Amino acid sequence: MANSTHPLLDTAKQFSKEVLRPNAAQFDAEQGVPESVLREMCTSGLAGAVLPEEYGGGGVDALTWGLITEEIGVGCSNTRALLTVHSSLVGETIARLGTDTQKQDWLPQLAKGERIGAFALSEKDAGSDASAVATRFEEKDDHFVLNGKKKWITYAAVANLFLVFAASEDGSTNAFLVEREREGLSTTPMTGLFASRGAHLGEITFDNVKIPKENLFGRPGMGFTFVANQALFYGRFSIAWAGVAIARSALEEMVTWSRTRKQFGSKIGQHQLVQAMIADGVTSVHAGRAMCEKISHMKQANDDAAVMETNITKLFTSRIATEVANNAVQIFGGNGLWQAYPAERLYREARVLEIIEGTTQIQQMMIANYGLRQYFKTGLKKLYPE
Numbered sequence: 058m059a060n061s062t063h064p065l066l067d068t069a070k071q072f073s074k075e076v077l078r079p080n081a082a083q084f085d086a087e088q089g090v091p092e093s094v095l096r097e098m099c100t101s102g103l104a105g106a107v108l109p110e111e112y113g114g115g116g117v118d119a120l121t122w123g124l125i126t127e128e129i130g131v132g133c134s135n136t137r138a139l140l141t142v143h144s145s146l147v148g149e150t151i152a153r154l155g156t157d158t159q160k161q162d163w164l165p166q167l168a169k170g171e172r173i174g175a176f177a178l179s180e181k182d183a184g185s186d187a188s189a190v191a192t193r194f195e196e197k198d199d200h201f202v203l204n205g206k207k208k209w210i211t212y213a214a215v216a217n218l219f220l221v222f223a224a225s226e227d228g229s230t231n232a233f234l235v236e237r238e239r240e241g242l243s244t245t246p247m248t249g250l251f252a253s254r255g256a257h258l259g260e261i262t263f264d265n266v267k268i269p270k271e272n273l274f275g276r277p278g279m280g281f282t283f284v285a286n287q288a289l290f291y292g293r294f295s296i297a298w299a300g301v302a303i304a305r306s307a308l309e310e311m312v313t314w315s316r317t318r319k320q321f322g323s324k325i326g327q328h329q330l331v332q333a334m335i336a337d338g339v340t341s342v343h344a345g346r347a348m349c350e351k352i353s354h355m356k357q358a359n360d361d362a363a364v365m366e367t368n369i370t371k372l373f374t375s376r377i378a379t380e381v382a383n384n385a386v387q388i389f390g391g392n393g394l395w396q397a398y399p400a401e402r403l404y405r406e407a408r409v410l411e412i413i414e415g416t417t418q419i420q421q422m423m424i425a426n427y428g429l430r431q432y433f434k435t436g437l438k439k440l441y442p443e
């Protein structure tokens with residue numbers, strides 16, 4: 058069983074239990090995690106927990122960070138999404154790849170929540186194939202100019218520091234740190250979503266946005282191959298734990314309901330076909346958490362293999378989240394389809410995890426390429442009978 062005695066993990070558990078879990082349905086229905094909750098995520102140290110102590114963060118190890126992500130995710134997926142984009146995709150990436158000046162400029166503000174970060178890669182026609190971004194950068198004498206539009210950006214509506222990916226006319230990609238207050242930058246909220254309704258999704262328009270050279274992030278031309286891939290490693294680590302969170306939450310709901318609801322003269326948890334779904338849920342949560350613990354230790358040790366193992370874990374836990382939440386809907390019966398009960402929301406939020414940070418199919422392609430190399434039998438004189 059994973060263990061961390063870090064006080065921020067206790068903070069996360071308490072915050073999740075007292076503030077998030079009782080209000081998650083309301084945040085979903087009202088289409089936005091309230092500013093007061095986001096502020097508390099920052100002032101309590103949770104949003105900055107994974108950032109280095111020298112820049113005002115909590116400096117927690119990878120396992121503690123995963124467990125914090127799980128606890129917040131058990132309470133509310135929309136709030137957990139703040140940790141995924143602000144802390145992992147943006148914060149961890151700046152801590153890893155930023156220049157000394159960029160770290161000094163941005164990390165203390167992100168750690169305190171004076172700036173909220175968002176990750177702006179996807180566009181209308183650039184999703185799984187993110188290298189197809191049409192947002193353009195042009196290099197002028199002492200600055201860059203950005204033009205284009207980003208879509209699906211989590212927390213775009215409240216963020217004020219964007220990690221943006223753009224391409225030049227000749228197709229090379231750069232990453233930039235762009236402050237909301239830059240002239241020509243505007244955001245539009247996205248509504249009518251199936252899930253992630255509370256995570257302030259939005260589109261970002263760049264209309265001749267002028268940014269200084271020092272806001273270039275990472276080496277020129279390495280925006281996609283280096284910066285985006287590093288950020289997506291942190292993002293997938295976060296989503297891997299988020300999958301465990303939803304699966305666990307759905308399991309807790311289905312068990313509690315199974316021990317409450319009576320049909321045919323007994324609690325439905327006594328019926329063996331219901332028990333089969335509970336057994337599968339328990340097995341999935343235990344397996345998913347074991348995989349998450351493994352990637353946490355690998356990440357902490359800077360093991361190169363952590364990247365592929367994280368892809369594998371993200372694929373697994375996003376699928377078990379969907380499966381366990383789907384079974385929770387089934388066990389709640391009609392109430393499983395009613396917004397007054399938690400199962401349908403958990404199912405909707407689980408489906409998001411199979412689409413973001415690389416869809417299930419994109420993970421499968423990467424894992425299959427790895428599998429075709431890794432599991433090819435070598436050193437045998439004869440492979441198979443003639």
Ligand SMILES: Cc1cc2nc3c(=O)[nH]c(=O)nc-3n(C[C@H](O)[C@H](O)[C@H](O)COP(=O)(O)OP(=O)(O)OC[C@H]3O[C@@H](n4cnc5c(N)ncnc54)[C@H](O)[C@@H]3O)c2cc1C
Nearest residue numbers: 176177178179184185209210211253412413414416418419
């Ligand atoms: C709730 C939510 C939050 C998001 N937050 C962010 C964010 O903060 N920042 C950001 O930059 N983006 C964000 N995204 C965008 C997200 O990363 C993309 O939706 C995702 O990468 C998939 O791209 P797409 O939607 O364009 O689907 P497409 O790429 O068009 O894919 C459609 C389908 O085709 C499949 N497919 C595509 N290519 C292949 C292939 N080569 N082989 C097999 N199957 C394939 C996919 O698996 C999928 O099933 C968010 C999306 C959602 C829904």
